[in-house]
Amino acid sequence: MPGTSEVAEYQMKFLTNKKYVWVAVGAVLIIAVILFFVFGKNNIDINSSDVKGDKIGVSALAGIECGNYNSRPYAVMLSSDKEARPLSGIAEADVVFEMPVVNNGFTRMMAVYQCNRPNEVGSIRSSRLDFLPLALGLNAIYAHFGGEHEVLEELNKGVIDNIDGLKYDGTIYYRKGSIPRPHNAFTDFSLLAQAVTQLGYKTDNTNIVYPHDKNDKSVDLIQPPTLFNKGFDVVWKYDQAKNSYLRWRAGSQEIDKNNLKQVDAKNVVIMKTTWAPINKDYIRVKTVGSGQAVVYKNGEEIKGTWDKKDDNSKLYFYDLNNKEIKFTPGNIWIEIDAR
Secondary structure, three states: OOOHHHHHHHHHHHHHHHHHHHHHHHHHHHHHHHHHHHHHHHHHHHHOOOOOOOOOEEOOOOOOEEOOOOEOOEEEEEEOOHHHOOOEOHHHOOEEEEEEOOOOOOEEEEEEEOOOOOOOEEOEOOEOHHHHHHHHOOOOEEEEOOEOHHHHHHHHOOOOOEEEHHHHEOOOEEEOOOOOOOOOEEEOHHHHHHHHHHHOOOOEOOOOOOOEOOOOOOOOOOOOOOEOOOOOOEEEEEEOOOOEEEEEEOOEEOEEOOOOEEOEEOEEEEEEEOEEEOOOOOEEEOOOEEEEEEEEEOOEEEEEEEEEOOOOOOOEEEEOOOOEOOEOOOOEEEEEEEO
């Protein structure tokens, strides 16, 4: 049997060890709280208006798994001018529309984001009326920096939820002094989310879905044709090893400034349509109605048609058997070839 002094010594050691345990537990909790506020809170703030919990699902637009799979997409107007190259965030768009906006072939893009939220997007440019039905057909929140007179009249009537840089210059949109105006306007999705909250726009429950098949394997080696005029000419080169199309513009690789990698696409669509002049500065491109279309995916060429019944309806792509074309999971570039 241990003596009284031994028992007392044992109790003292036990209490001392217990004290150290509680000190260690407290230190761990303090560190955890600090890490949460340094790292976790920032991540939550950036995506709080878009992601509901940790649930992952299949994107309605890109057909890939992501946390924003059921969010309303953002449709962001981007420049094609050489002064704005390389663009920031273009590689992360789920869908991109590109079309000529003047009669000498200058193009402009509308990048649509559902899954991805790039750290920076730009340069942001003005709206054109021909893009509006495409944004409406995706139930998107439309981000732009001003626009032509006619489209601004429509936007000010509230035909689409939009965030105009003319109203938020210096707050939601910021400018870079190293880039000449008007090519120096940029934003990010934490800023756009602030505007969405202020304006009371809904951010979830998209109802526009594009079908995708499960095949992501090369089946042929067909290359899309060259598009648009010199200086804005676009070439998509099929890479069989990646089963993707690499983008070249004006003879150079299209690079995303955010990651310094070449832009590629799983699907390239050539949407054939017409345009007509409306004044000396602008043309009107037909984006509602129907016409021929060609889809490139998995190295194959699928000829068919496009159809959009009205401003608010979905833009459909059908094969020659009048069945909706299924895309390869991944991003879609829609090149609007207006003649």
